[in-house]
Amino acid sequence: MSTEKAVDRSLMTQRSAFWRCFLVFKQLLGLSSRDHSSWVNLLLLVFLMNGVLIVASMLVGAGYISLQDSLSYLRSLAIAPASIQPAEQLPATVSVVMETIRWPRTLAAILAGGSLGLAGALMQRITRNPIAEPGLLGINAGAALGVVAAIVFFAAEAGFPYMVGALIGALAGNMVIVFASHRVQAPISPLRLVLVGIAVNATGQGLTAMLLLTKQTVFDQFRFWILGSLAGIELDRVLAVLPFTIIGIVVALLLVRPLAALQLGDASATALGHQPNRTRLALSLVIALLAGSAVALTGPIAFLGLLAPFLARMLVRESTQGLLLMAFGLGSALLLAMDILGRWIMQPFEMPVGSMLVAVGAPLLIWLVRSKRLQPMVPGGRRS
């Protein structure tokens, strides 16, 4: 009841229609307007941007369906879903394309992008390394290997077995990274951790290539998946992966406080009553869950886990919770935007979204490596 009243009051005081929608959205999410931390507003803005991008993603495609047709299909859905039959006015192909191609694809982009962004943010926190990222550090390659192994050895065909394979592979990759970054005698510098990632990547990709080469049919099927692509995703697969992503997000948000304590260093975290090693273990599982679910959907996509948390850190400074949510939102927005761009820039071909992200992410990595930003996050301010 009180929520409704608050909504009513704010509706009366604000004049702009856009602002009113925004406030309602905020209230429905349970975030009160008295919370003055600025990241809440920014976060909602990012989610609104995601909404816009979803619509754009439904409208743009590499195929032959005109913008008008897709627009009128969307309008028919929005105005009166039941009374108007879209099939009467529009060619049947439009609704087929919209429902079986563009909608699953959009949903997959939101899920996979958000998962990778969140996984990147978590990794950067637990390795204390601003260039840690599931793609660069080989976790995605491990997950991809798991999926391909599941297909080749166990003839996996649906979303759930993919997911299991991806999870096991991602965990294996993550264990190597955690082992390498937390040896007691010699802590590893951020830059060297990326080289460890290259080693993991090379092994994973080599094994994947070997498995794919032995089965030519599998190779043909997965030629684009292995580059990281959103093309040809079916709704079943998205729905099979969805619960895992949700579990990952929820557990990550439940672990916000131990994670924030970890930022102060192991000794301080222990003094605050947390158990750093357990936190890291739990978060490693979460990272594997998130990265694995993303890879099961879209194939190994690099640099998204670097870009999204980097932008999120610019927007959110203090709050760990805000940072994680922002990384999720920005991750989905980035992947979706890059996918739309990739469908559009070289019609009728499609550019794999993985390549698009590398084109943006690699220059950022170069800039990060050259800048002094790399220093403060390292414990003891080690110069490298």
Place this chain on the structure above:
Amino acid sequence: MSRSHSVATKDTGRAGRQRLKSTNIKKIDCVCLHFAQWTVSFSKRAFYLHLLLWLLLLVASLFTLMQGSVAISFGDFWLLCQGAGQSAHQLLVWDIRWPRLLAGVLTGVALAAAGTLLQQITQNRLSSPEVLGVNEGATFLLLLGLLLSPLNILGPWWLAPLGAVLVGIILAFLAGGIGGRGYQILLVGVALAYFTRALNDLVISRATAQHASAVHSWTLGNLANSDYTELMPASLLLMLCLVSAFGVAWHLRLFMFTEPHVQSLGVNARQVQFMALALALVMAGLGVGIGGPISFVAIAAPILISRWLPPHVLGLGNSCLLGGILVIVADTLGRIVLAPNEIPVGVVTSLLGGPFLLWVLLQEKEVKR
């Protein structure tokens, strides 16, 4: 004429002595030859290792020629060497396996030489053409040649060194110089490699479907389609580069000290660095042009060699031999393990090279710069 002489301990500075301590060579194994005013020092270990590696190369070559999806017995092979034997075997060995073996050895030699030079210039064991993105740059120009040519064939071999040099220039520009910057140059190279690989994927995805598969298998590093016409000019240029590299290596050994030390010994450090870098880039490009981007040979060969040699020996010749051996052994393994399916040699090397790199990284102490 020759006498044992502790050159290494007398002439090296602090850094050199520390490196001496870290290796487990008890005895100084220098042999110095004096002719009038010139003194030349050799390492005995390096010499014995050299002989051993030639032997290994010979054995590996015989193994490569005889093994495969069709195995040839030693007696049949002896007949073939005399010009007799079945015509099918003759075709198989002399027209298919022999060019492939040559291409493998040349690629390995070129990549290992490039790796040795790069590691010595940057004084970092992890800098090598595949980590720095040089291989990807060479691949990119070859693929671009494919996209632009009307016949849909890969570009001519000389595009590869050109691409390698191009990436090298961009790398030096982005990292602000090539020597003594620790991991920064490596990471810039890693990012550059990712970027160029994305460009390569883009070119492949624009190629027609029936070519895409073949081109993809080439970009993994594949020796399957080697023939003489491409080999001859490339190998001539490679020989030229190798000879110059041995000339440069003489001064390059001094880079185990700091740059001022090198200057004070009367060597123009900048010039040597520049020459060595240029040679390394061209040779890496040639390696890619001959055999495709085969990863981890360039990084593994010099590191393995340096474990057996005293620190003042660069071991360029030894690394080259080991590189050749590694490539042909990996290629033969790829042909045998899953026969009749062939695993491209690049896949085999990255499979074995990943754990190797991990091992190097984890046992190495943090470099302080």
